Amino acid sequence: MSYTLEDVKNFILEFTELEYQFGVGFYDSSINQAEWQILVAKLENFYNAGFGYHVIINTIRDESRMTLERFKNNKNNLKKRRLFLIRKYENPKFGEGIHNTDSNVLFSCFLGSNTEMGAEVYARNTSVGIVNGELKVISERTLNHDKGLDEIEWIYNKRSNVYTEDITIKKDGILVETLRVFEPEHPTWIADYNEG
Numbered sequence: 001m002s003y004t005l006e007d008v009k010n011f012i013l014e015f016t017e018l019e020y021q022f023g024v025g026f027y028d029s030s031i032n033q034a035e036w037q038i039l040v041a042k043l044e045n046f047y048n049a050g051f052g053y054h055v056i057i058n059t060i061r062d063e064s065r066m067t068l069e070r071f072k073n074n075k076n077n078l079k080k081r082r083l084f085l086i087r088k089y090e091n092p093k094f095g096e097g098i099h100n101t102d103s104n105v106l107f108s109c110f111l112g113s114n115t116e117m118g119a120e121v122y123a124r125n126t127s128v129g130i131v132n133g134e135l136k137v138i139s140e141r142t143l144n145h146d147k148g149l150d151e152i153e154w155i156y157n158k159r160s161n162v163y164t165e166d167i168t169i170k171k172d173g174i175l176v177e178t179l180r181v182f183e184p185e186h187p188t189w190i191a192d193y194n195e196g
Contacts, residue, residue, distance in 0.1 A: 001133045005086050005179035008107045008128055011135045012083050015046045016111065020080040023114065026061060027071040036061060048129065048136040050097050051167050082112035084122045084182050085193055089173035094129075097166025098138050102130040106173055110193075119185040125154045127169050139169050152192050 022043050025031050031039070040059045092106035106129055110122035117123065129138040141154035156168055184193055 001130065003105075003107075003130065003135060005088060005107075005177060008086050008088075008109065008135060009083065009179060009181065011046075011128065012086070012109050012111070012126070015043075015137065016081045016083065018043045018046065020078065020114070023078045024071075024075050027066050027074045029063070029066040029071070046137055048098065048101065048131050048138045050099060050164075051138055051140075077116075078114055079116065081114050081124070082120065082122075082182055083109060084112065084180075084184055084189075085110040086179040086181070087172075087175055088177040090176050092169060092173035093171035094138070095166040095168040095170055097164060097168075098129070100131050101136075101138055105130060106169065107135075108172060120182075121184045121186050121189045139167055141169070149186060149188055152188060 018039070022039060025036065025039055036059075087108045087110075089106045089108065090104055092103070094101060094103065094106075106127060109126045109128055111124045111126050112120060113123040123143055125141040126137055127139040127141070128135055130136075131138065142157050144153040144155045147153050180193060184190055
């Protein structure tokens with residue numbers, strides 16, 4: 001099946017909303033166990049199986065930690081990740097752990113942080129692929145903070161619990177289409193946003 005950039009935009013917006021609900025709901029005692037399991041299942045469905053297994057690693061809520069204070073702190077510190085930009089690539093190269101993915105297309109979705117960073121910039125490069133005919137999150141890269149604010153470089157954090165060598169994008173491919181959604185605030189990001 002062929003997907004447009006608008007389809008991918010809608011997919012990511014739904015994904016980031018569920019991701020936010022998951023983050024806030026972790027300490028929300030008003031969500032019962034059955035409702036929590038439904039929320040977890042919905043979020044897991046957005047991920048390709050191999051990657052999702054590593055991302056949704058902690059879904060068990062400890063009721064003794066679900067205090068009103070912790071819930072309020074969590075809710076005040078979290079925000080829904082903003083979608084800035086989507087780039088469509090053809091002929092990408094995937095790691096061997098990315099299974100059942102259409103190898104002819106990759107969507108790089110540039111998302112903001114889920115916490116306040118000061119300037120509105122994208123901090124994550126979330127890769128979306130077509131898996132068994134459906135859009136799925138297949139991998140995610142972070143900024144290389146060692147580069148400072150003058151250069152954007154996407155890396156896999158090898159200390160992260162989601163890092164697995166085979167679940168990586170080896171090469172994005174050839175850029176064929178771009179959808180700009182929200183302009184970032186920092187000059188380095190503005191230049192990157194307007195590229196291509």
